[in-house]
Amino acid sequence: MKLEENIKTEFHQYKNQAEENAFFQMREKAFAEFDKNGFPTIKNEEWKYTNLKSIFDKNFKSTCVSSANVKNLLVDSVFNSIKANKLVFVNGSFNPELSNIIEKDNAIVISNLAKARKENTNVFDAHFGKYAKIENESLNAMNMALMSDGAFVYVPSNKKVENPIIIMNVVDSTDINVLSQPRNLIVIEKNAEACIVESYISAGTNASFINVVNEIYVDENAHLEHYKIQQQTGESYQNNYTQIFQEANTNINQVTLTLDGTMVRNNLHFYMNGKNCDTLLYGLYITEGSNHVDNHTRVDHAMPNCHSNELYKGIMKDKSTAVFNGKIMVHLDAQKTNAYQRNQNILLDPEATINTKPQLEIFADDVKCTHGATVGQLDEEPMFYLRSRGIPEDVARKMLLNAFADDIAEKIKIPELVGLLEQLIEEKL
Amino acid sequence: MIATNKMLSIKNLKAEIEGKKILNGINLEVKAGEVHAIMGPNGAGKSTLSAVLAGRADYDVTEGSVTLDGKDLLDMSAEDRAREGVFLAFQYPIEIPGVSTTNFLKTAVNEKRKYQGLEPMEATDFLKLMRQKMEFVEMDKSLTSRSLNEGFSGGEKKRNEIFQMAMLEPKLSILDETDSGLDIDALRLVSEGVNKLRSKDNAYIVITHYQRLLDYIVPDFVHVLYKGRIVKSGDASLAKELELKGYDWIKAEVEASM
Numbered sequence: 001m002k003l004e005e006n007i008k009t010e011f012h013q014y015k016n017q018a019e020e021n022a023f024f025q026m027r028e029k030a031f032a033e034f035d036k037n038g039f040p041t042i043k044n045e046e047w048k049y050t051n052l053k054s055i056f057d058k059n060f061k062s063t064c065v066s067s068a069n070v071k072n073l074l075v076d077s078v079f080n081s082i083k084a085n086k087l088v089f090v091n092g093s094f095n096p097e098l099s100n101i102i103e104k105d106n107a108i109v110i111s112n113l114a115k116a117r118k119e120n121t122n123v124f125d126a127h128f129g130k131y132a133k134i135e136n137e138s139l140n141a142m143n144m145a146l147m148s149d150g151a152f153v154y155v156p157s158n159k160k161v162e163n164p165i166i167i168m169n170v171v172d173s174t175d176i177n178v179l180s181q182p183r184n185l186i187v188i189e190k191n192a193e194a195c196i197v198e199s200y201i202s203a204g205t206n207a208s209f210i211n212v213v214n215e216i217y218v219d220e221n222a223h224l225e226h227y228k229i230q231q232q233t234g235e236s237y238q239n240n241y242t243q244i245f246q247e248a249n250t251n252i253n254q255v256t257l258t259l260d261g262t263m264v265r266n267n268l269h270f271y272m273n274g275k276n277c278d279t280l281l282y283g284l285y286i287t288e289g290s291n292h293v294d295n296h297t298r299v300d301h302a303m304p305n306c307h308s309n310e311l312y313k314g315i316m317k318d319k320s321t322a323v324f325n326g327k328i329m330v331h332l333d334a335q336k337t338n339a340y341q342r343n344q345n346i347l348l349d350p351e352a353t354i355n356t357k358p359q360l361e362i363f364a365d366d367v368k369c370t371h372g373a374t375v376g377q378l379d380e381e382p383m384f385y386l387r388s389r390g391i392p393e394d395v396a397r398k399m400l401l402n403a404f405a406d407d408i409a410e411k412i413k414i415p416e417l418v419g420l421l422e423q424l425i426e427e428k429l
Numbered sequence: 430m431i432a433t434n435k436m437l438s439i440k441n442l443k444a445e446i447e448g449k450k451i452l453n454g455i456n457l458e459v460k461a462g463e464v465h466a467i468m469g470p471n472g473a474g475k476s477t478l479s480a481v482l483a484g485r486a487d488y489d490v491t492e493g494s495v496t497l498d499g500k501d502l503l504d505m506s507a508e509d510r511a512r513e514g515v516f517l518a519f520q521y522p523i524e525i526p527g528v529s530t531t532n533f534l535k536t537a538v539n540e541k542r543k544y545q546g547l548e549p550m551e552a553t554d555f556l557k558l559m560r561q562k563m564e565f566v567e568m569d570k571s572l573t574s575r576s577l578n579e580g581f582s583g584g585e586k587k588r589n590e591i592f593q594m595a596m597l598e599p600k601l602s603i604l605d606e607t608d609s610g611l612d613i614d615a616l617r618l619v620s621e622g623v624n625k626l627r628s629k630d631n632a633y634i635v636i637t638h639y640q641r642l643l644d645y646i647v648p649d650f651v652h653v654l655y656k657g658r659i660v661k662s663g664d665a666s667l668a669k670e671l672e673l674k675g676y677d678w679i680k681a682e683v684e685a686s687m
Contacts, residue, residue: 380486382525388483389537389593390511390544399536403527403576 003056003209004038006179010062011145022125023117030134030144037138049323049355050265050294055237060179060209062148066090067174069203074098074168077201078229078420084164084197085110090172092148092180092210102163109154110165113185116152123154127187131215131243131271139239143213147183150212153196157219160193164225164414167197169212171232173204180208186216188224195225195413200232200240200261207235214242220274221249227412228256229421230264241267248274248303255411257421258285258293259428265294272299272306272334283312284408286428287320287352294323299341301334301364310341313408315401315429316352323355328369330362337364341371346378346404401429436461436632437502437601442493443657444481451477453657454493459601462629466643466668467636469654470676475636476520478654479605482634483517484510497601511537512544514600518590518607525577530589533577534559534596541597562595566622584615591622602626603634608642620645640672653679 011031018024039056040047070090074080087110088098094112101110109120117124134141151167171180188194202208210232218224224244232238238261246252258264270279285293299308314322324343345354358371378400386396402425409421437459444452451474459465469475481488482495484507495502497513505513525533538558539549550558559573566588578586587607594602604623608616623633623646635646643651643665651667652659655676660683661667671679 381523382528384485384507385519385523385525386528386533386537387507388511388517388519389533389597390508390541391533391537392508392540393506395536395540396508399528399533400525403525407527 002059003179006059006061007034007142007146014146026129027145030141033134034138034141034145037136037141039138046296046325049321050263050292055209055263058177058207058209060177060207062146062179062181063091063176064093064148065175066093066095066170066172067203069174070170070172071098073170073201073203077168077199078417078424079166079168079197079199081420082164082166082414082417084166085161086166086168087112087151088168088170089149089151089182090170091178092150092182094149103161105159107156108159108161109152111152113150113152113183116154116185120152120154123187124152124185127215127217128185129215131217131245132213132241137241139211140213140241143181143183143211143241147181147213150182151184151186153186153194155188155192155194157189158191159189161195164195164197166199168199168201169210171200171202171208171210171236173202173206173208173234175204175206177207178204178209180210182210182212184212184214186214188216188218188222190219191221192219193223197227197229197414200230200238202232202234202236205234207237208232209237210239212238212240214240216242216244218244218246218250218252220247223251224253225413226252226254228266230256230258230261232261232264234262236261238264239267240265243269243271246270246272246274246277246279249276250274251278252280253411253413254279254281255408256283256295257409258283258295259424261291261293263292265296267296269298270300270308272301272303272308275303275305277303277306279306279308280411281308281310282408282411284405285312285314285322286405286425287314287322288317288428289320290318291320292322294325296323296325298327298329299339301328301330301337301339303333304335304337306334307338308340311408312343313404314343314345314354315348315405316345316354317348319349319351321353321355324373325357325359326371327359327361328371330360330364330367330369332363334364335366337367337369339367339369343373345373345375346401347375398426398429402426405429434461435459436498438496440494442481442495443491444477444488445491446477446488451488451657452481455657455659457652457659459632459634461600461632463650464627464633464635464646464648466648466651467634467654468638468640468651468668468671470680471638473654474657475654476605479517479603479634479636482603483507483515508540511597512541516594516597516599516602518587518594518602518604520605520607520609522578522586522590524579524581526579528577530573530575530577531559534593537593538596558596562592565595565625566591567618568592583610584612587611587615587619588622591619595622595626599631601632601634603636605636606638607635608637608639616642617645640668643668655679655683
């Protein structure tokens, strides 16, 4: 368990020079939690199909060194041509030179967490560490104990962020096996509106492990577009925990695209704390080789009259594996809930695997909920239809696979980005 | 036109699905310029015949032959049959979300051209052709930018089939119960579309349960299919007779002769 030792060493080094303040106390508490539970194993029901052992045996270390490759990597990324606010983090450290904020309204804060802790103290204190729990969540605890930096976005009441905000996480393992632990805090106040994209890419040939925590607070009547685009290459491991806390009348559209990565685990949680929330969550994972993607989602309907709709799609090639575990929790008070969940998978090779588990837990009695999962090959009927028009089998297959995948990519409301992503998807398929 | 210009020749065609015999020896010759109607009671094998001709894999052909302009059709994949000029207008056109009608047709047209050794069509020429052919069936322009058949009404789906037929200019078109589920206006539009496409160089097999469609698309020959065999053939007046008398008299004739 090299990683566990490294974490302990790092924390003790940090502790020796840390100031004794509230922030430090939170981290110390988190470290104690991590120390108590250690890393989750496959005996833990939530981790049954995702074995982290290969990560914990590696000698990952935190570093803030970044190589010259990073700049070129950003130029080559799908986001380069997109007009947006860009926050760049390399191995979890903020890189102001590569970042670019174009938003004109100074009341909107698009910054980094380390700075916000000092300059936006009220917002930081009111929300930091309040949503992503650390109890029995060792990886969250580990992030809290040693997180480096991350994005801070604050949109005050009635403000609309005109351009998307892209949080670009580059993991650069040029020199060593890198451990990166960014943490993002996003606060959208009443009647405000924002579009936020998280991007993950890699540089370097050593292994990398990025352990991300996102805390997102969306106040009444606010609207959030939130996208996660995961394209890490090489031997890359990612654990990505996102807790979105919604007040009444909020409207959220969330899309997660996992296009690459040796092992990706997403934990995406929504908590509806007020009435009339509307939450859409979409996911697409395309896996190949021996890659592994695990999407754990949870939607908590805690209050009445909320609507959620979830659609996750997967295309698995070679010997790759994927996990879908979607839980809808309808609390006792959440009458008139409408909650829908679907998971559709296409296995392209005999050795590809999906473990899918749609789950509904309902404690209210006046609700409409459905869930379901499908696993299979491409449907015969559309195939025959296309072929009967003279389209050869391989071309027809590509058309149908692209259509299956683009359906999710098109939920992203940045048209120029959708075009580029669809091109990427087409190349992958 | 040369009188011996046989386009399609079906000889003693027998086919089954999951061991169940559906076609029990069909013989049919279709020449360029002709319209053949195939009628018959439910379960006679009408849709099976169209599926076998179009190359649906679910059916096993156990005996017989089918040639198109002398080429063995049964030996070809579904896409090759289409590129050789066979077109099936589906009874139930399927919805394909995510594939736009325009993109689909561009691919189909260009795959056919590639097969014929031609260059792909210029984008502007293609769009011009689409506009022109859409008028044939009074197809709404907005439908082509949408996903294939997605959310289309029954009538729109059938019109889309005829529109595709107009785009692909097949030699042999098989209309499988194109009239089913159509109101009288849609039926008229679809039929007029087909009539405009009729020429001395192409042929049609119109499969229908009812005579109604044949008031609009007047056939040269009418065949009655029963128990997987053509049991009676005649001209357009046979369809009228069937409309008046139903199928029972034919069934009785067949049973008596067995």
